[in-house]
Structures are given as C-alpha cells and as structure tokens.
Amino acid sequence: MNYVIIGNSAGGIAAIETIRECDKKGKITVISDEPHFNYSRPLISYLLGKKVTLEAMPYRDKGFYKDNEVKLILNKKATRLDLKQKVVVLTGKQMIHFDKLLIATGGTPIIPEIKGFDLDGVFTFIKMTDVEGIEKYIKANKVKKAVVIGGGLIGLKATEALIELKIKVTIVELADRILSATFDKKASSIIETALEKISCKLIANNTVMEIKGKNKKVKEVILKDKKKIPVDLVIVAIGVRPNIELVKNTPIRINKGIIVDGFMQTNVKDIHAAGDCCEAKDALLNISRPIAIWPVAARQGKIAGYNMAGVKEEYQGSFAMNSVELCGIPTISVGQTELDEKDCQILEHFDQNKSIYKKVILKGNRIVGAIFVGDIERAGIYTGLIKDKVDVTAFKEHLLKEDFGLISLPKEYRKHLVSGEVAVI
Amino acid sequence: MNKNQKLANKKKPKRIVIREEYCMGCRLCEVHCLVRHSKTKNIIKAYKGEYPRPIPRIIVEEKGYVSFALQCRHCEDAPCLEACITGAMYRDKKTDAVLCNEKKCVGCWMCIMTCPFGVILRNVEGEKVASKCDLCMGEEIPVCVKYCPNEAIICEEKK
Numbered sequence: 001m002n003y004v005i006i007g008n009s010a011g012g013i014a015a016i017e018t019i020r021e022c023d024k025k026g027k028i029t030v031i032s033d034e035p036h037f038n039y040s041r042p043l044i045s046y047l048l049g050k051k052v053t054l055e056a057m058p059y060r061d062k063g064f065y066k067d068n069e070v071k072l073i074l075n076k077k078a079t080r081l082d083l084k085q086k087v088v089v090l091t092g093k094q095m096i097h098f099d100k101l102l103i104a105t106g107g108t109p110i111i112p113e114i115k116g117f118d119l120d121g122v123f124t125f126i127k128m129t130d131v132e133g134i135e136k137y138i139k140a141n142k143v144k145k146a147v148v149i150g151g152g153l154i155g156l157k158a159t160e161a162l163i164e165l166k167i168k169v170t171i172v173e174l175a176d177r178i179l180s181a182t183f184d185k186k187a188s189s190i191i192e193t194a195l196e197k198i199s200c201k202l203i204a205n206n207t208v209m210e211i212k213g214k215n216k217k218v219k220e221v222i223l224k225d226k227k228k229i230p231v232d233l234v235i236v237a238i239g240v241r242p243n244i245e246l247v248k249n250t251p252i253r254i255n256k257g258i259i260v261d262g263f264m265q266t267n268v269k270d271i272h273a274a275g276d277c278c279e280a281k282d283a284l285l286n287i288s289r290p291i292a293i294w295p296v297a298a299r300q301g302k303i304a305g306y307n308m309a310g311v312k313e314e315y316q317g318s319f320a321m322n323s324v325e326l327c328g329i330p331t332i333s334v335g336q337t338e339l340d341e342k343d344c345q346i347l348e349h350f351d352q353n354k355s356i357y358k359k360v361i362l363k364g365n366r367i368v369g370a371i372f373v374g375d376i377e378r379a380g381i382y383t384g385l386i387k388d389k390v391d392v393t394a395f396k397e398h399l400l401k402e403d404f405g406l407i408s409l410p411k412e413y414r415k416h417l418v419s420g421e422v423a424v425i
Numbered sequence: 426m427n428k429n430q431k432l433a434n435k436k437k438p439k440r441i442v443i444r445e446e447y448c449m450g451c452r453l454c455e456v457h458c459l460v461r462h463s464k465t466k467n468i469i470k471a472y473k474g475e476y477p478r479p480i481p482r483i484i485v486e487e488k489g490y491v492s493f494a495l496q497c498r499h500c501e502d503a504p505c506l507e508a509c510i511t512g513a514m515y516r517d518k519k520t521d522a523v524l525c526n527e528k529k530c531v532g533c534w535m536c537i538m539t540c541p542f543g544v545i546l547r548n549v550e551g552e553k554v555a556s557k558c559d560l561c562m563g564e565e566i567p568v569c570v571k572y573c574p575n576e577a578i579i580c581e582e583k584k
Binding site: 299407408 | 442443484486487488491492493495498504507508510511512529531532533534535536537538539540541542543545546547553
C-alpha cells in the first residue's frame, strides 16, 4: 500500500502515527512545501517573542520519520493532482504515485485588498518562514513601531511577541472589540484593559485602507477614517481560509473547504482530507464547516489515518474551542459563546478587580458554550458536558460555584466517566 | 539499563481505580503526591522550604459525606494528547501512561480545555507548565495508592 500525505503539520502527523499503528508495512510518503522537518505552527509567536528556542520548535523529535519509516519530501509543493493516474505532481514535475492520499494542506492567510501590501516590511503570520522574515526585517531596519491588522488570536499573539521585543504595537480591528469571534464583550474588555496596561494601542471599528512606503519599505498606514499612523512593520492577521488551491479544477468537491464524509473521505474514493483545509461536521451546530484549530486537525488526521489503513472509524464531529494565555491571563472559550435565542440561559460570574470572568451558555437543558478568563481551572469538565450533550438540569445551580467538579455531577454519570477508559473529545 | 528496570519494563500497564464509597477525605494521597513530586522528597522541606513549591497532581473532591480523589485516567484515546500544540504531552511506550514533558510545555492550556476530568492543573509556581499524574514513574505502585488507608484508590493491571 502506498500512502501519500500532503502536509506535515497536525493533521498529517496524526495520520502518520495512526497509519503506522495499523499498517506496519505500507509505504508512507509525506510532502511538505516548507523547509523545516516539522514544527508546531501555533508556537511561531513564542519563537518570535523568544519564549521558545528554534531547537524547541519541532512537534515530533528528530527520529520520528525514521522510526515510522516515512519518506519525507521537504521544500516541494504539490502543484497538481492526476486522479486518473493516481499521481501527485510536485514542483520540478516530480511525480508521486499513491494508492491512498491525504490532503492536509492547512490554511492560508486571508490577504485584504489593500494598496501597498507588497511593500517590504508587510508580513502575514502563520508559518515559521514568516517569523524568519520578520526577525530579519526588525534587525535590519531597527523596527520601533508596528501595526497589527486584526485583533483575533493570531493578531494578539503576534502583538504579544512584538511587545516582548520592545516594539510599540497598534492593533487595528474592524469589529468593535478584539477577539470578537470567540469572546463576548466582557471577556474582550478584560484582555483589552490588560493590553492597555502594557501600552498597546487598540483602534477598533476601523481598518487599514492603504499602506504607504518609502524606498519600497513600509512607512505609514492610512485608516478608513483617513487617520495616518507612522509605522516600520505591518503584520496582517485577519484570519485564515482553507488552502484548497490543489483541488480546484478537479472532481474533488469543495465548498469553503474540501468536503469530506464521516470517514474523512472526499467524494473521490481513496482521497481523504483533514485539518484546516477541509470542512467536516460541527457537532454543536450540526452543519459542515471548517474549524481551523489544532485539536480538530489532529483528530481528523487520526480518523483519516484509520480509514486509509482500512480500519473503519467514524468522525464524531467537533466544535470550536480555544485556549490561549494573553498578557499573562489564561483564557478558554468553547462552543457558542454568544447566543441570543429564546430558550437560552446565561450563567455568569464576573470579578472585575481580579480579572476573572466565567460564563456558561445553556440552551434548553444543556450547555452549548462557555468562556473562562483569569480562572480556567477544570474547564475541560464543561467541554465534556458540551460534547456529551449532558442534561444539566439537576446540577445547574452548581455550574459556576467555586467547588464545581465531578462531585457536582449525578453519581451515575460520574461513575460512567471515571470508570471509562476511553474519553474522546 | 539495569535488571530492575528491565523487569519493570516487562510489566503490564497499570491503571488507577477510584472507589468513592471507601474514600474518607483524609487527603493523605494529596500529601504523599506532593512530597513524591517535590525535589527533596521530604515532607517538611516540600511544604516549607522548596521553591518553586511543588503541587499535588491528585484532586480531592468533597461535598457532604461524599468524597473521592481523582487523578489522570491515562485515557486510551486521550483528548489532551491531540490538543497539545507543542508535543509536550506524550504516551509513554512502556507503561502506556500519558505524560507531560514539562520542558516542552509552554502553558497554552489546551490540555486543560479538553480534559473531561479536569485533572490537569496549571502549575504557575515556576515556569508555567501543565501538571498531571505520572503514575509515580519509577515507583512500584503510585504513592496515592500505596498510602491510601482504606483502599479508596487501588491499582489494577490494564485489561
């Protein structure tokens, strides 16, 4: 059996591990358009902020490919698929034949149509090469001031790293607040206050219309309200979309991302997809959509791996969730964090002085979302209740109590949880 | 590798079973867990003289007459393993235990977000790292099991 995996991050690596677990003999080939043998993309902000060294970037250690007998092709892009011949064509016209293919090409940064985006000193922020470029530019140009376009998670982590490097940052955000996709107003405001304390400026309800430069280097950004901000560096972090370039103009069906069935297979037999490039079941919203987060990519890669190796395993679906520490404040958001429907109930605990905020969103008799800021202790219990669609009526009043734990749950459910050896989210 | 280690490697993976009916809430497991995971392994020094201060990796829950101790279940299909962005969380090949390489952990807390038992803790005493039960690697049986006076925490071989 000839397994070929395009992509060498969360989805691809989970697939390698799973395929090898089931099939000791099959040939596995991994294709990556990056030069690095593997690394964790969410760590790039830590690398830029010098909180993690280059040596600590790999997600799996040096022996990983050898131990799993994987042929690793680096620095080559898969440019075309020939589905009839079952061949992946790489840059330089090299052809790789496959029996089973996994497309795990990840996401690609959304580039706004801004004049001046091609100037030197304007970067996106999703890959290690972005960090290398930014570091070089900072050093060569003695960067003092930066503008980060986009106040989402990527933008904020980039901001944090730049501040570590003693660079003054202004965040420009289109919405009325930061983290508007995953947080509610109260949660956003806690982080906004913390950013203010470290002298980070936030300009909300605004956007960059033009980037101006001098000698091809970025010098100034012009906002929607005509305001000008002098700047030495711009980071564009307005989001990612599925990287589906490779499958365009093939019979493989796409919507926002590559469409897969419950076994992570595309509409074309023997071709699977996983991670940020695909769209699969959102177990909470009951729709198919891309959920571009690490745990989902790893899960999907694993399920794809099983099915590619002939072990039937169904994907149960996932939902949006994120955990990130910002300005030293731990935060977790899970599921639907803002909901304004009839049968909804919101439980809240807000302690502004301690910067602690907890919120649980109930729909009918079950939890559909939660936010934790400042105190994230045992947050996974709530995630589990959301995932298992547990009726919380019996212990609703305990949900946000300080001593909430498994002890608050009905005995039968608790016993089922604790005695079970398998727990999957 | 010495003979003892070789023998230990051959043993079947263990799992910890908790029995709330027997738990008295004495918290001896917590004390022994903390000391076992301290530098000095000395109870007084562990509580009074160590920086960063060690924390227990076991949680004791108590309400009214019910109490139980809980630690990592070392799930077969562990959500924390998938959620870990650094690769710090890993499965030990010899024991099947889910362990955290604290040197690699950056404290993003994805594991805390996904653990349905809420048994991964934020250790912020030193470098911020995820802290969890390691089945007392190197010990014959985990100390929480060893020192539980009423067999509320017991150890059995994995099926």
